Amino acid sequence: MKFPVIVGTVEEEDTPNFEAVLKKLQERKYKHVHMYPLMVVAGDHANNDMYSDEEDSWKTQxxxxxxxxxxxxxxxxxxxxxxxxxxxHVLRVLSLED
Incomplete structure (x- = not known):
């Protein structure tokens, strides 16, 4: 069974990069994808690189x-x-300082 999730990085030199994501989407013949940024704050990368209307965004491609x-x-x-x-994590670090 394949877990129906594909994770990719926004940096081309990292793996799995967007090219690998596109390949997996095509292999699995997905018709609809939900895009979630795995980032603490959904800022510039999420809004511009992932889901803008620009021709090079993940959404557009x-x-x-x-x-x-x-x-x-x-x-x-x-x-x-x-x-x-x-x-x-913060509480653990604070308890170590005593």
């Missing part, structure tokens, strides 16, 4: 393949679960 996209441009930092993890 994916839609050019005939695949519908839905953007969920909310950073992980807005998640209560992620916030709890950050708080745990």
């Amino acid at each position: 994916i839609e050019a393949l005939g695949i519908k996209t839905t953007g969920h441009l909310c950073g992980l930092g807005r998640s209560k679960a992620i916030q709890a993890i950050y708080i745990q």
